[in-house]
Amino acid sequence: xxxxNENYTKLKASYLFSDIxxxxxxxVAANPSKPIIRLGIGDVTEPLPKVCxxxxxxxxxxxxxxxxxxxxxxxxxxxxxxxxxxxxxxxARGCKIESDEIFISDxxxxxxxxxxxxxxxxxxxxIPDPVYPVxxxxxxxxGRTGANVDGRYAGVTYxxxxxxxxxxxxxxxxxxxxIYLCFPNNPTGAVATKAQLxxxxxxxxxxxxxxxxxxxxxxxIRDPQIPHxxxxxxxxxxxxxxxRSFSKTAGFTGTRCAYLVVPKTVMxxxxxxxxxxxxxxxxxxxxxxxxxxxxxxQKAAAAIYTDAGKQQTKALIDFYLGNAKLIREAVKxxxxxxxxxxxxxxxxxxTGRDSWEFFDLLLNKAQVVCTPGAGFGKCGEGHVRxxxxxxxxxxxxxxxxxGAALK
Ligand code: PLP
Numbered sequence: 001x002x003x004x005n006e007n008y009t010k011l012k013a014s015y016l017f018s019d020i021x022x023x024x025x026x027x028v029a030a031n032p033s034k035p036i037i038r039l040g041i042g043d044v045t046e047p048l049p050k051v052c053x054x055x056x057x058x059x060x061x062x063x064x065x066x067x068x069x070x071x072x073x074x075x076x077x078x079x080x081x082x083x084x085x086x087x088x089x090x091x092a093r094g095c096k097i098e099s100d101e102i103f104i105s106d107x108x109x110x111x112x113x114x115x116x117x118x119x120x121x122x123x124x125x126x127i128p129d130p131v132y133p134v135x136x137x138x139x140x141x142x143g144r145t146g147a148n149v150d151g152r153y154a155g156v157t158y159x160x161x162x163x164x165x166x167x168x169x170x171x172x173x174x175x176x177x178x179i180y181l182c183f184p185n186n187p188t189g190a191v192a193t194k195a196q197l198x199x200x201x202x203x204x205x206x207x208x209x210x211x212x213x214x215x216x217x218x219x220x221i222r223d224p225q226i227p228h229x230x231x232x233x234x235x236x237x238x239x240x241x242x243x244r245s246f247s248k249t250a251g252f253t254g255t256r257c258a259y260l261v262v263p264k265t266v267m268x269x270x271x272x273x274x275x276x277x278x279x280x281x282x283x284x285x286x287x288x289x290x291x292x293x294x295x296x297x298q299k300a301a302a303a304i305y306t307d308a309g310k311q312q313t314k315a316l317i318d319f320y321l322g323n324a325k326l327i328r329e330a331v332k333x334x335x336x337x338x339x340x341x342x343x344x345x346x347x348x349x350x351t352g353r354d355s356w357e358f359f360d361l362l363l364n365k366a367q368v369v370c371t372p373g374a375g376f377g378k379c380g381e382g383h384v385r386x387x388x389x390x391x392x393x394x395x396x397x398x399x400x401x402x403g404a405a406l407k
Contacts, residue, residue: 007143016375037398039386040371044251049312055303059296070295075287077104081298084305095231101263104293108216108245108258113138118281123177128159130376135180160379167339168192175207182214187376187385188348189340191226197233204239211240219249221343237263250304250313257301320345323395324388330399334406345388365405368398
């Protein structure tokens with residue numbers, strides 16, 4: 001008899017986006033003449049930068065000619081892209097990352113989800129709350145978390161991100177082995193300082209642990225004091241892997257390209273305490289289960305590192321940050337505090353009210369859809385997430401409607 005992986009039955013059903021969709025459909029059915037504006041989405045709205053489009057077209061033409069056609073490429077990615085990343089994303093910031101420590105993939109979601117597979121089944125996890133749900137759910141599937149009791153898994157050390165700590169969690173008082181950190185954060189938009197990250201690197205070193213650093217939103221950082229990479233912290237090369245993505249940097253959510261950095265100096269241990277390079281394990285896993293990102297997509301991604309590409313991606317992100325600034329100012333005028341929006345595309349509004357109640361208020365009185373914070377974890381209660389991914393017109397109309405509804 002075929003059996004299921006029973007860990008899947010422990011997954012806390014993620015009702016968040018289906019609940020939102022249900023409430024929105026019910027409202028639209030009852031109020032067909034009132035147009036809805038979605039300010040909750042985590043997907044980009046603007047088209048690909050021209051440099052990417054041009055590179056995509058040119059590379060597609062190469063695939064149509066015998067002399068330039070490409071079949072399977074290197075599973076880890078083409079050298080032209082890995083070299084550009086090493087140079088522009090790392091060497092330019094003083095970080096020592098070699099091209100062959102960069103693994104190109106079709107998404108940071110897959111990388112965040114797949115990486116846990118190379119670690120032991122009984123390791124201890126530290127996971128933020130609120131959180132990008134992939135970190136936790138993939139560990140539930142692997143059987144590392146124990147049962148869900150009152151919305152939290154018994155075997156996980158939760159890193160609470162609250163107004164009291166400025167949404168940057170404190171170092172836990174217990175030892176853990178695998179630590180997930182995400183800055184700029186989804187959903188809170190919070191960023192971490194060098195000193196805060198240095199404390200995490202020291203904690204990981206002390207515990208022979210590994211930090212998984214998700215910096216999918218690093219391109220939104222505008223404060224020059226805020227690190228873009230964990231490798232800007234001394235010693236991080238020994239204890240941290242870093243996830244990056246072209247999704248929010250250059251509008252690749254539908255195009256799909258990302259990368260994972262695995263320094264050769266990061267070690268993990270067997271039961272006898274012998275050290276194994278994580279790079280070799282990940283290389284084995286990646287090349288066994290993945291066959292590389294399409295050549296035209298990698299060419300399109302590499303185009304962002306040209307001078308024109310840098311200008312165009314900066315303009316794209318400046319546009320979203322312009323939306324975020326308008327939202328921040330409006331939130332302040334409504335009398336709420338919020339984090340994010342200055343170095344991140346997300347704004348995390350502390351409404352002080354039940355997050356679904358606030359969601360319903362915005363839907364019913366302003367026809368605006370936000371994301372209730374409770375959907376991202378216990379610490380998300382009392383908050384809603386608003387994203388800057390939208391047209392300027394939609395943002396302005398939505399803010400005017402919310403302002404009127406809250407009066
Ligand atoms: N990491 C975080 C924190 C995200 O918010 C997202 C997407 O929303 C991802 C990773 C996934 O990025 P990708 O589109 O590269 O899979």
